[in-house]
Amino acid sequence: MRAYDILLRLYPASFRAEYGAEMRAIWGRRRRDAAGPRAVAALWIATLFEVLANATAVHWDILRQDLRYTMRTLAQSPGFALTAIAVLALGVGANTAAFSVTDFVLIRPLPFPQPERLLTLWEKAPEYSQMELSPANYVDWKQMSKSFDGMGAYVDTSVNLVGQGDPERIEGAAMTADVLPLLGVQPFMGRMFSGAEDREGAPGRVLLSYQLWQAVFGGDRGVIGRRVNLDNAPYEVIGVMPRDFHFPSRDAELWTAMRFDQHSDDFRDRNNNYLNVLARLKPGVSLEQARAEMGVIAAQLERQFPRENRQTGATVNLLRDEVSQQSRLLLMALSGAALCVLLIACANLANLLMARGLARQRELAVRTAMGAGRERLVRQLITESLVLALTGGAAGVLVAAGAVRLLTRLVPASLPIAQAPSIDVRVLIFAALVSCLTGVGFGVFPALRACRQSDLSALREGARAGGGHKERLRSVLVIGEVAACVVLLVSAGLLVRALWRIEATDPGFQADGVLTMETALPMPKYQETARRAGFCTRVLSSVRALPGVSNAAYISFLPMVMRGGIWPVTVEGKPAEAQRSGAHTASLRFATPGFFATMGIPLHRGRDIAESDGLDAPYAAVVSESFGRRYWPDGDPLGRHFKMAFHDRTIVGVVGDIRVRGLERTSEPQVYLPYRQQEGDSLIFYMPKDLVIRSAGGTGTLLPAVRQIIRGTDSEQPISGVRTMASIVEDQTASRAAQVRVLGAFAAIAFLLAGVGIHGLLSFAVSRRTQEIGVRIALGAQPGGIVKMIVGQGAVLAFAGVLPGMVLAYAAGRAMEGLLAGVQPGDALTFASAIALCVLMTVLGSLLPAMRAVRIDPIAAIRSE
Amino acid sequence: MRDTRPLPDALLPLPPATFHILLSVAEDDRHGYAIIQDIAARTNGELKLSAGTLYRSIQRMLEQGLIAETQDRPAPEYDDERRRYYRITPFGATVAQAEARRLTQLVRMARARGFAAGRA
Numbered sequence: 001m002r003a004y005d006i007l008l009r010l011y012p013a014s015f016r017a018e019y020g021a022e023m024r025a026i027w028g029r030r031r032r033d034a035a036g037p038r039a040v041a042a043l044w045i046a047t048l049f050e051v052l053a054n055a056t057a058v059h060w061d062i063l064r065q066d067l068r069y070t071m072r073t074l075a076q077s078p079g080f081a082l083t084a085i086a087v088l089a090l091g092v093g094a095n096t097a098a099f100s101v102t103d104f105v106l107i108r109p110l111p112f113p114q115p116e117r118l119l120t121l122w123e124k125a126p127e128y129s130q131m132e133l134s135p136a137n138y139v140d141w142k143q144m145s146k147s148f149d150g151m152g153a154y155v156d157t158s159v160n161l162v163g164q165g166d167p168e169r170i171e172g173a174a175m176t177a178d179v180l181p182l183l184g185v186q187p188f189m190g191r192m193f194s195g196a197e198d199r200e201g202a203p204g205r206v207l208l209s210y211q212l213w214q215a216v217f218g219g220d221r222g223v224i225g226r227r228v229n230l231d232n233a234p235y236e237v238i239g240v241m242p243r244d245f246h247f248p249s250r251d252a253e254l255w256t257a258m259r260f261d262q263h264s265d266d267f268r269d270r271n272n273n274y275l276n277v278l279a280r281l282k283p284g285v286s287l288e289q290a291r292a293e294m295g296v297i298a299a300q301l302e303r304q305f306p307r308e309n310r311q312t313g314a315t316v317n318l319l320r321d322e323v324s325q326q327s328r329l330l331l332m333a334l335s336g337a338a339l340c341v342l343l344i345a346c347a348n349l350a351n352l353l354m355a356r357g358l359a360r361q362r363e364l365a366v367r368t369a370m371g372a373g374r375e376r377l378v379r380q381l382i383t384e385s386l387v388l389a390l391t392g393g394a395a396g397v398l399v400a401a402g403a404v405r406l407l408t409r410l411v412p413a414s415l416p417i418a419q420a421p422s423i424d425v426r427v428l429i430f431a432a433l434v435s436c437l438t439g440v441g442f443g444v445f446p447a448l449r450a451c452r453q454s455d456l457s458a459l460r461e462g463a464r465a466g467g468g469h470k471e472r473l474r475s476v477l478v479i480g481e482v483a484a485c486v487v488l489l490v491s492a493g494l495l496v497r498a499l500w501r502i503e504a505t506d507p508g509f510q511a512d513g514v515l516t517m518e519t520a521l522p523m524p525k526y527q528e529t530a531r532r533a534g535f536c537t538r539v540l541s542s543v544r545a546l547p548g549v550s551n552a553a554y555i556s557f558l559p560m561v562m563r564g565g566i567w568p569v570t571v572e573g574k575p576a577e578a579q580r581s582g583a584h585t586a587s588l589r590f591a592t593p594g595f596f597a598t599m600g601i602p603l604h605r606g607r608d609i610a611e612s613d614g615l616d617a618p619y620a621a622v623v624s625e626s627f628g629r630r631y632w633p634d635g636d637p638l639g640r641h642f643k644m645a646f647h648d649r650t651i652v653g654v655v656g657d658i659r660v661r662g663l664e665r666t667s668e669p670q671v672y673l674p675y676r677q678q679e680g681d682s683l684i685f686y687m688p689k690d691l692v693i694r695s696a697g698g699t700g701t702l703l704p705a706v707r708q709i710i711r712g713t714d715s716e717q718p719i720s721g722v723r724t725m726a727s728i729v730e731d732q733t734a735s736r737a738a739q740v741r742v743l744g745a746f747a748a749i750a751f752l753l754a755g756v757g758i759h760g761l762l763s764f765a766v767s768r769r770t771q772e773i774g775v776r777i778a779l780g781a782q783p784g785g786i787v788k789m790i791v792g793q794g795a796v797l798a799f800a801g802v803l804p805g806m807v808l809a810y811a812a813g814r815a816m817e818g819l820l821a822g823v824q825p826g827d828a829l830t831f832a833s834a835i836a837l838c839v840l841m842t843v844l845g846s847l848l849p850a851m852r853a854v855r856i857d858p859i860a861a862i863r864s865e
Numbered sequence: 866m867r868d869t870r871p872l873p874d875a876l877l878p879l880p881p882a883t884f885h886i887l888l889s890v891a892e893d894d895r896h897g898y899a900i901i902q903d904i905a906a907r908t909n910g911e912l913k914l915s916a917g918t919l920y921r922s923i924q925r926m927l928e929q930g931l932i933a934e935t936q937d938r939p940a941p942e943y944d945d946e947r948r949r950y951y952r953i954t955p956f957g958a959t960v961a962q963a964e965a966r967r968l969t970q971l972v973r974m975a976r977a978r979g980f981a982a983g984r985a
Binding site for chain 1: 896897898901915916917918919920921923924925945947948949
């Protein structure tokens with residue numbers, strides 16, 4: 001019989017209480033009637049199935065009843081239902097959106113097989129923890145290491161695709177044949193590079209991205225084997241990669257085999273760092289073991305090449321971790337803010353449900369009196385909370401789906417993933433979990449409390465709803481809301497201040513009115529210096545003649561777009577050893593005359609680069625002020641010599657420093673070399689390709705004219721990357737601006753919800769104290785005094801919330817100091833503004849209840865007692 | 866409480882267990898076990914309701930107003946105080962009649978198609 005009792009527990013308690021005894025009695029008879037072990041066994045089996053089926057059916061009946069009842073009661077108080085659903089939708093929506101982006105960038109495995117074993121390898125120098133590898137070191141690392149299944153190298157490239165409609169500039173990567181097998185991907189169509197195709201002299205082969213195949217080749221399946229012209233060299237299309245393949249970054253649209261020239265200078269120079277290296281960890285080898293092995297190999301190579309590999313170590317990272325510290329911090333701040341919003345939403349929901357529980361105490365008491373068990377009441381209230389929670393959650397997912405699109409700016413481009421995170425099953429599960437936890441945690445406990453007190457005392461006419469204890473709990477919730485609101489307001493404020501500070505940073509040049517575009521000249525067509533110079537001079541002289549154009553020039557790379565291009569500097573009289581470290585590097589650029597004037601970079605001393613600075617003239621250089629200060633702190637750098645990029649160079653001019661590495665980072669000093677002194681194809685990476693044009697008019701009329709000039713100079717030369725310098729500077733702060741907008745929106749929601757919370761609590765308090773206030777008015781209390789009393793109550797709540805809020809906000813500020821660009825986490829102005837906003841919120845939140853209190857009719861209030 | 870009782874036709878067709886229980890309590894006030902025994906006897910032991918099916922049906926039928934618990938109890942020597950006795954309500958009788966009509970029509974149609982012996 002005990003076993004049957006246990007089975008009976010599957011039925012709802014109310015059903016058991018009603019029919020349990022009779023069911024036991026019936027089952028007892030059946031058991032007695034069963035003769036022999038076989039009959040008993042058959043009875044048990046039948047009973048087991050019968051109980052399972054019937055218990056489920058009874059639960060389902062009750063759920064259906066409860067749902068019907070819930071729909072009816074919610075329809076009777078639509079204001080409550082809509083507020084609760086809206087509050088939940090905001091909380092769940094904010095969190096779901098934050099989760100989907102954070103999950104996408106930080107948590108979800110990369111879209112490759114066994115992504116946890118994919119590593120990136122870097123050289124390490126005292127000043128740089130991550131530096132690309134030189135080809136010679138790469139080959140040695142690859143041969144000497146044993147921790148990896150394979151190692152491959154790649155570089156970002158961009159090539160001119162000619163002969164398929166308009167010439168186009170396409171981003172991509174050149175890679176050794178090992179890279180794609182390492183990643184474990186298969187082409188969508190065709191084949192990958194074979195081992196022989198990354199050797200010198202191998203014929204050109206290219207793999208297309210799915211997107212490029214669609215856009216340029218119209219998705220033609222016959223594209224395999226077709227010849228295309230990349231930078232004037234023939235390539236054969238051997239395959240198309242899958243649609244979701246993005247590597248090394250999401251900009252890459254084609255992949256070529258990298259062909260090493262093992263006998264060139266390029267290959268011998270161990271300081272010529274430009275290779276990105278990818279490796280796959282062998283099964284059973286840990287990341288730590290691989291790091292230790294690479295440390296030993298780097299030390300060995302340092303002994304072998306003491307001069308070139310001085311202080312050169314190895315850094316081994318997971319490919320997954322190639323997310324900057326800033327992106328990580330930014331997403332964590334986002335998640336934290338979303339959590340704050342959720343907490344505030346939860347507190348509001350709990351308050352709403354508690355107030356509703358109190359208001360419904362009479363109804364619950366009536367139902368108890370009519371024989372509904374406590375279990376049935378609780379069950380009914382849980383159903384109600386869950387219906388609210390899941391409806392709110394569903395609305396939250398819609399909010400998130402809209403919000404995710406705004407958050408795509410926060411997805412760093414450095415990861416091999418698509419830009420837009422999608423709302424997938426994981427995200428939906430997350431939203432459902434958050435909704436249910438919110439609904440159960442903040443709906444059921446208030447329900448339980450309400451039930452515990454729903455005895456007959458509530459039926460007494462005139463009984464006041466709610467005890468002091470409950471009001472205290474509700475006050476604590478409102479205080480919590482205010483505190484979370486302060487944290488969000490301060491965090492958003494600090495980030496706004498940081499954004500302003502960065503936007504106010506002088507980039508060192510005048511970005512306004514400068515149009516830029518790229519005309520990367522293909523090799524070997526433009527191998528000769530004179531031919532390149534001819535192209536530049538013809539383009540520049542025609543562009544300068546255009547109406548509205550005040551100046552134009554060519555430069556190797558635009559500031560803030562290309563942050564590298566760093567080269568070691570040697571200055572006579574300084575010990576060579578001290579100069580091998582990163583403290584003696586400078587950013588290297590080749591430029592045409594007029595670059596400084598076009599960009600608005602001030603020329604402090606000496607002269608600009610001149611057309612006469614040719615290969616037959618002494619090697620000249622224009623340097624930035626910080627370069628001069630570094631080597632000749634007390635003297636005039638003009639006329640001094642230094643060695644850089646294979647030649648001894650004389651300083652002919654000093655210009656202002658610019659922020660090559662972007663607004664938020666310190667940049668190396670800059671060295672500009674005359675474009676006519678770039679010999680042949682040496683340092684070809686630095687060939688001037690970025691055209692900058694300063695004009696007074698709009699770009700709309702300028703661009704077609706410039707296109708025509710370039711087509712007229714070389715009809716096969718594509719133009720790419722047309723943008724204004726202003727937009728490049730703006731991009732510097734784009735992800736920050738997006739983040740500020742998101743956090744600002746969160747703070748605004750928090751502000752609104754906390755205001756609603758204060759308003760709700762005080763309204764409830766006023767209605768509860770109607771008689772008391774009536775008596776006070778009857779006894780001669782002035783309206784001003786009543787308002788003061790109610791607003792004062794709100795002010796006490798706000799004050800109690802602001803204090804812990806400030807402490808937490810300071811802690812939050814400290815945690816995200818890395819995002820603050822030097823703004824202090826305890827910034828007084830920000831804190832003062834946040835507090836002022838909280839005061840405003842309190843006053844606004846308590847004003848309506850106060851007005852209602854003043855309008856209480858004393859006679860009516862007292863009579864109702 | 867509002868009267869949320871549906872129209873008789875809205876409850877049709879009745880689940881077989883419900884119809885049998887209605888027939889059983891139409892004859893006499895009966896407690897749970899007596900209902901099971903009555904049904905078993907009337908169906909020659911073919912339908913033996915389990916306790917779970919019986920009381921789940923009873924609960925639903927009480928809510929639908931088909932049956933009611935009665936306070937009239939038999940003489941103490943025949944009674945067991947744990948037992949509850951049920952009786953058919955006028956509404957329950959209406960529904961049972963409607964169900965019987967429905968079944969009769971059904972059988973008539975089947976006979977007309979030659980599926981069963983006997984008069985139409």
